[in-house]
Amino acid sequence: MNKRRIAGVALFLIAIGGLLGLSYQTRNRSSAGGSITTVGSTALQPLVEAAGEQFSGDHLGVFINVQGGGSGTGLSQIQEGAVAIGNSDVFAEEQSGIHSHNLVDHRVAVVGIVPIINKKVGLKTLTTAQLQKVFDGTYTNWRELGGKNVPITIVNRAQGSGTRATFEKWALRGHRVKTAQEQDSSGMVRSIVSTTPGAISYVAFSYANKTVQKVAINGVAPTNQNVTSNKWQVWSYEHMYTNGRPKGVAKSFLNYIESPKIQSTLVRQLGYISISQMHVERDVKGRVTVVR
Amino acid sequence: MDKIKEKLQQTSQATRSERRGRFISFLALILILVVVIAIFWFVAAKGLATFFQNHISVWDFLSGRTWDPSVKGANGKPEVGALPMIVGSFLITLLSALVATPFAIGTAVFMNEIAPRNGAKILQPVTELLVGIPSVVYGFIGLSVVVPFVRHVFGGSGFGILSGTFVLFVMILPTVTSMTADTLKSVPRYYREASLALGATRWQTIHKVVLRAATPGILTAIVFGMARAFGEALAVQMVVGNATLLPHNLVSPSSTLTSVLTEGIGNTVMGSLQNNALWSLALVLLIMSLFFNVIIRIIGRKGELR
Numbered sequence A: 001m002n003k004r005r006i007a008g009v010a011l012f013l014i015a016i017g018g019l020l021g022l023s024y025q026t027r028n029r030s031s032a033g034g035s036i037t038t039v040g041s042t043a044l045q046p047l048v049e050a051a052g053e054q055f056s057g058d059h060l061g062v063f064i065n066v067q068g069g070g071s072g073t074g075l076s077q078i079q080e081g082a083v084a085i086g087n088s089d090v091f092a093e094e095q096s097g098i099h100s101h102n103l104v105d106h107r108v109a110v111v112g113i114v115p116i117i118n119k120k121v122g123l124k125t126l127t128t129a130q131l132q133k134v135f136d137g138t139y140t141n142w143r144e145l146g147g148k149n150v151p152i153t154i155v156n157r158a159q160g161s162g163t164r165a166t167f168e169k170w171a172l173r174g175h176r177v178k179t180a181q182e183q184d185s186s187g188m189v190r191s192i193v194s195t196t197p198g199a200i201s202y203v204a205f206s207y208a209n210k211t212v213q214k215v216a217i218n219g220v221a222p223t224n225q226n227v228t229s230n231k232w233q234v235w236s237y238e239h240m241y242t243n244g245r246p247k248g249v250a251k252s253f254l255n256y257i258e259s260p261k262i263q264s265t266l267v268r269q270l271g272y273i274s275i276s277q278m279h280v281e282r283d284v285k286g287r288v289t290v291v292r
Numbered sequence B: 001m002d003k004i005k006e007k008l009q010q011t012s013q014a015t016r017s018e019r020r021g022r023f024i025s026f027l028a029l030i031l032i033l034v035v036v037i038a039i040f041w042f043v044a045a046k047g048l049a050t051f052f053q054n055h056i057s058v059w060d061f062l063s064g065r066t067w068d069p070s071v072k073g074a075n076g077k078p079e080v081g082a083l084p085m086i087v088g089s090f091l092i093t094l095l096s097a098l099v100a101t102p103f104a105i106g107t108a109v110f111m112n113e114i115a116p117r118n119g120a121k122i123l124q125p126v127t128e129l130l131v132g133i134p135s136v137v138y139g140f141i142g143l144s145v146v147v148p149f150v151r152h153v154f155g156g157s158g159f160g161i162l163s164g165t166f167v168l169f170v171m172i173l174p175t176v177t178s179m180t181a182d183t184l185k186s187v188p189r190y191y192r193e194a195s196l197a198l199g200a201t202r203w204q205t206i207h208k209v210v211l212r213a214a215t216p217g218i219l220t221a222i223v224f225g226m227a228r229a230f231g232e233a234l235a236v237q238m239v240v241g242n243a244t245l246l247p248h249n250l251v252s253p254s255s256t257l258t259s260v261l262t263e264g265i266g267n268t269v270m271g272s273l274q275n276n277a278l279w280s281l282a283l284v285l286l287i288m289s290l291f292f293n294v295i296i297r298i299i300g301r302k303g304e305l306r
Helices: A002-025 A045-058 A071-080 A128-135 A162-171 A186-195 A224-228 A248-258 A260-264 B002-009 B013-052 B058-063 B083-114 B116-132 B135-154 B161-186 B189-197 B202-231 B234-240 B257-267 B273-305
Strands: A035-040 A063-069 A085-088 A103-117 A153-157 A181-183 A199-204 A235-243 A280-282 A288-290 B067-072 B078-080
Touching (some): A035 A071, A035 A248, A071 A085, A071 A235, A071 B257, A085 A248, A103 A162, A103 A186, A103 A248, A153 A186, A162 A235, A181 A186, A248 A260, B013 B273, B067 B273, B078 B273, B083 B116, B083 B257, B135 B234, B161 B202, B189 B202, B202 B273, B234 B257
Parallel strands (some): A035 A063
Antiparallel strands (some): A280 A288
């Protein structure tokens, strides 16, 4: 009886102790310089994950923890100093609640964003004015735009999503849109557009595959080439923010991602556009300058 | 003499172990209490910040129809009207409970009264299995089966209250069924015997005696199911469409409190109005689940008096 109880207590203590020990063993060693955590944008996540894996392969004992959560999460976590790097699709200045003065911006890639429609609509190009009127609800049927007779179903990304912010700013020119369906991931948006008659939405280039119809805007085709020359204006930088100047592992990891090795391989393979390919530069206010 | 007295006055082994046991269970109770209070405190502090820090009137929040916290409305205040979500949540919850109840009662009656042996052998494990299916699986099936079905049959985009109802109805069915079955089981055997002895048929017995006696328990089961439906996030979010619009019919995209919460929380920054507004939605959810709990209590107490 007594022995049993002692055994029970011992087992309990061992279990607790084991758990604590395990968490201690596998703890986040960011302060020790062994590994770092990056949090934020899901659009940038695949690149950071792939680059992080290669980085740990080259640097033994160093780990890059990559977490999603959205651009807002990335920016707020880096502002609080909870992580080493915060990933975002938008400039820190554009996000409300973020005091950007001590955040340092590292632009690691560019993504183009393209409107997509269901294949059966039968349209391949729209003008800016037409897009605005589709998204504000003036047009309700594709027939009015020369397409098939199907009602228009708008599918938005969630409020505060970086893709949505970019699309509304550059494709709709800040035009106020009507409240419509919202989905919180690009993959979900694509599958809904591909299966719902008359659906329209927008995704990053890498998500626009054969199941949906990409739409040209004002006759400009959504290609990487056109993004690099800013003829296709609907694009955004992928930012990796650090709180103050990067140090230690964060610094070497950022250098690694910005290095030609990654920029010319992983970045392109995963459907992003390398910063070095860009012929133009755009600042927070949207002013475009030509890069020499 | 003194030795015996001393020994008698000493705390015995049994007393000590009882004290220890009482202490441990008291600690566990305190821990849970602290966690609950901390959650309430946190959600309330965050949720009320919308009203005290950002100076949004509670009435605007509860009755406003536009949800766009990052845009200023006509009155110069950010637009945080939660009415579409509140209406959406309630509609989905009520409809799914309404659809689930007859099925649940029917299954429970079959399991307990009509074919107790087969019921226990087949139906019981099946309903228990349904409880164990993760909600993301329900959501996925909803997205790939229910939504196209609704679109074909009822038109629209397929996303909306109706699809949400279908998915939630299956989700809460096992909860309501097994709780109803338990209540039916607890109806004393002599009720049935007395009824049958008076010459009532089996149906009359079930209908007039067993179900009547079990009514409070069945109500509790339904409210339990509603509480679960109200709090469900993932599966609903996948099929409801997440448009913060007042539903003008059952197949127009709409939203629930939970769907807007899960969708928005990753895109906002702690401490900003957008984030606080989401916490206010969480506060509404919390208050509603409290409300459901209170209802269950009241029904339970009424049932005892009979």
